[in-house]
Amino acid sequence: MVATDESYDGWTYNGEYPGPEIRAVEGERVRVTIENDLPEETTIHWHGMVLDGDNAMDGVPGVTQAAIEPGEDFVYEFDAEPAGTHWYHSHVGLQLDRELLGPLIIEEREPHIEYDTEATLVLDEYLPTEPRVETSSGNGGGMGGMGGMGGGGFPDAPPAEGTLINGRLPDEPTTIDVEEGNRMRLRLINAAAAATYKIGIDDHELTVSHTDGSAVEPVPVDTLEIGPGERYDVVVEARSPGTWPIRIRPVDESTSAGRALLDYEQSDGGVTEGEIGSRQLQLSDLNAIDSLDAYDGEPDRTVDLTLSGGMMGGDGDEWTIDGQAYPDADPISIEEGEHVRFRMVNRSPMRHPMHLHGHNFTVGDALKDTVIVPDHMGEITIDFVAENPGAWFFHCHHLYHMETGMAREVPYEQ
Numbered sequence: 001m002v003a004t005d006e007s008y009d010g011w012t013y014n015g016e017y018p019g020p021e022i023r024a025v026e027g028e029r030v031r032v033t034i035e036n037d038l039p040e041e042t043t044i045h046w047h048g049m050v051l052d053g054d055n056a057m058d059g060v061p062g063v064t065q066a067a068i069e070p071g072e073d074f075v076y077e078f079d080a081e082p083a084g085t086h087w088y089h090s091h092v093g094l095q096l097d098r099e100l101l102g103p104l105i106i107e108e109r110e111p112h113i114e115y116d117t118e119a120t121l122v123l124d125e126y127l128p129t130e131p132r133v134e135t136s137s138g139n140g141g142g143m144g145g146m147g148g149m150g151g152g153g154f155p156d157a158p159p160a161e162g163t164l165i166n167g168r169l170p171d172e173p174t175t176i177d178v179e180e181g182n183r184m185r186l187r188l189i190n191a192a193a194a195a196t197y198k199i200g201i202d203d204h205e206l207t208v209s210h211t212d213g214s215a216v217e218p219v220p221v222d223t224l225e226i227g228p229g230e231r232y233d234v235v236v237e238a239r240s241p242g243t244w245p246i247r248i249r250p251v252d253e254s255t256s257a258g259r260a261l262l263d264y265e266q267s268d269g270g271v272t273e274g275e276i277g278s279r280q281l282q283l284s285d286l287n288a289i290d291s292l293d294a295y296d297g298e299p300d301r302t303v304d305l306t307l308s309g310g311m312m313g314g315d316g317d318e319w320t321i322d323g324q325a326y327p328d329a330d331p332i333s334i335e336e337g338e339h340v341r342f343r344m345v346n347r348s349p350m351r352h353p354m355h356l357h358g359h360n361f362t363v364g365d366a367l368k369d370t371v372i373v374p375d376h377m378g379e380i381t382i383d384f385v386a387e388n389p390g391a392w393f394f395h396c397h398h399l400y401h402m403e404t405g406m407a408r409e410v411p412y413e414q
Contacts, residue, residue, distance in 0.1 A: 010099035011038060017167045018122040018191070019102025022088065024080035026109050031077045034068060041067035041092060044076060046104060047229060048086030048213050048369055050358055054078045055390025058357055059091045062327075063391050063409055067092055082360070083108040084213020085120070085187040085231040096399050097131035097157075097193040099124075105187065106213070112289055113209045113218065115235055118185035119176045121260060123226070123248055125160035125192050126169060133400050134158055135317040154309055154350065155317050155404040157194035163248055163258030170259035176246070178238045179265050185209070186234050190226045193399035196251040196351065196372070198225050199232075201262055202244045202274030206234040208281055214360065214367040215289035222277030225251060227353035229370040229397035232281075238264060242272040252351075286366035295362045295383045299341035303332055307354075307373060307396070307406065308347040318405040319348075319396065325405025332394065332410045338386040342394075346373045352406065353397040359384045370397055386412065 013019030024030050036042050045059035057078045061067040068074045083106045090100035103120050135155045166174040178184050186206075190197060200206070200223040208219040210233035218235070226232055241264040248258040261271065309319035318325035334340050342361075346352055355370040361384035363371050373380045395407035 011095065012099050013102055016102070017099045019088070019100070021103045021105060021120065023105045023107065025107050026080055026083040028080045029077065030080050031075060034074045034076065036068045036070055036072055036074075039070060041069050042095060042100070043067055043091050044088050045091040045357070046076070046078060046086070046088050047355070048082070048084065048104065048231070049078055050081060050360070050388055051078050052081065052388050055358065055388075055392070058390075058392070060357070060393045061092055063393055080106045082106065082213055084210055085189060085233055086213055087122075087189050087191060087231070089191065094131040094133075094193075094399060094403060097125075097127055101191045103187070103189055112215050113185070113235055114183060115185040116182040117178065118187065120187040120189065121174070121246070122166050122189045122191050123197050123258070124164045125195055125255065126162035126164050127158060127160050129158065131193070132158055133404060135404075154348075155319060155400060157398070157400045160195065160255045162256050163195070163197070163250060165246075165248055165258045165260045170257070174260040175263045176260060177263050177265065180238050180241050182238045184236045184238060184262075186236060188226055188232045188234065190228050190230050192228050194228065195253060195255065196225055196227045196353075198223055198249045198251050199247070200276035201236060201246050202272070202276060203240050204236050204244060204262065205277075206236060208286070209233045209235055211286055211366055212360075212368040212370055216366060217287040217289065219281065219285045220279070221281045221285070222279040224281035227351070227370065227372040227397070228399070229353050229355045230372075236262070241266040243267045243270065244272055244274060247276065283364055283366065286364065288362075288365060288367045290367060292362055292365065292367065294385050295339065297339070299383060300338040301334060302341045302343060305342055305344045306347055307344060307352050309350075309401070309406070319401040320405055321408055326395070326407035329405070329408055332408050333413050334386045334410060335413050336386055336389050339383065340386055341381060341383050343381045344373050344379065346375055346378045349375050350398075351375045351378070352401060354380070354394070355397045356382070356384065356392070356394050356410070358388050358390060358392040
C-alpha cells in the first residue's frame with residue numbers, strides 16, 4: 001500500500017488500493033457484483049453517476065437499499081452516464097477511510113480535447129489506524145482536515161500521517177511516464193475523507209478540461225485546489241524533458257505533502273526541482289461546454305440552507321444543516337420537473353464540500369456534482385433540474401462531517 005516498512009491491514013476491493021479501475025464507454029450498461037467478505041455490512045456509491053431510473057443502485061443504506069450483510073452478494077447495474085472521471089466508494093459509516101474506494105472512468109465518445117495518453121491520480125490521506133470521529137466529548141478534536149481548526153466542539157477526522165497518491169507515500173512515488181511532445185491527460189480524483197489538496201507540477205502548465213467529469217472550456221493555470229469528492233482533468237504538454245515532481249499539498253492542515261513524478265523517456269533519472277507559477281484556478285474560470293439553457297431563469301423552488309456545527313449550531317458533537325443533524329433532519333422534498341435552487345451559507349470555520357447524488361448542478365457557469373462552500377460565512381448557490389425521480393442524498397463529503405449530521409435526504413414528491 002505504501003512505500004515504507006510499516007504495514008496496515010485496511011479493507012480493500014479485490015485486495016487492491018486504490019480499488020481496481022472500472023472503465024466503460026459512455027452509454028454502456030455496467031454490472032458489478034459485490035461479494036461482502038467484510039465483518040460488517042457495506043454498500044457502494046457510484047460517485048458522479050446520475051443513475052437515471054436506477055435510484056436503487058445509488059448505494060446509500062437505509063435510503064436507496066438495505067446494506068449488504070456479511071457473506072451476502074449484491075449486483076449493481078446502471079448506465080455509464082455521464083462521461084468523465086468519477087469514482088466509487090463505500091457509503092457505510094467511516095468505511096471510505098478504510099481504503100474502500102477506486103476510480104470509475106467513463107470514456108467520452110467525442111472528447112472535446114486532444115491528448116496522446118492519460119493517467120489517473122487518486123489522492124488520499126494516510127491513516128494507518130482505525131478511523132474514528134474525534135469530538136470534544138471523546139478523543140478531543142485535533143487539527144481539522146478541512147479548515148485547520150479543530151477541538152472546541154467541532155467533530156473532525158483523526159490526524160492523518162501523510163498524503164497518498166495512488167496508494168504511495170512520497171518516499172517511493174507513483175511515476176507517470178511521458179514522451180516529449182505528447183499531451184498527457186491527468187485525471188485527478190480527491191478520494192480523501194477530509195483533506196482539500198493544492199496541486200501543481202514543477203515547470204509545467206495545467207490546462208483544466210473537466211470538473212467532476214463535465215467538460216469545460218480549457219483554462220490554463222499553474223495550480224488548482226480540489227476538495228473531497230471533486231475531480232478535475234488537466235492536460236499537460238510535455239515540453240520540458242526531465243523528471244518533475246507533481247506536488248500534492250494539503251490545504252489548511254499540518255499533514256505532510258504527497259508527491260508523484262512526471263518522468264520523460266528522455267530523462268537521465270534524476271529528479272529535477274523547478275518552480276510552480278501563481279495562477280490558481282478559480283470557480284469563476286470554469287465555463288461548461290454543454291448548454292446550460294435548462295437552468296436559465298428564476299427557479300421554481302429555492303431552498304436556503306445554513307451549514308454550521310459544534311457550538312455554533314446544534315449539539316457540540318454534530319455538524320448540521322439548518323440546525324438539524326441527520327438522521328434527525330427534515331427531508332428536502334422536490335417535485336419532478338422543477339428547477340431547484342439551493343442557497344448555502346457556511347457559518348462555520350471549516351469549508352464543506354457539498355455533494356448531491358443523482359444530479360449535476362450549475363454553480364456559476366460550470367456543471368458539477370460536488371462544490372466547496374467556503375468557511376467563515378462563505379456562500380454558494382447551486383441550481384439543478386429535478387428530472388431523475390427517486391430518493392437521493394445531499395451531504396458534506398468531508399466524511400466525518402457527514403457521519404456526525406451534515407446530510408439530508410432529497411426525495412421526489414409522489
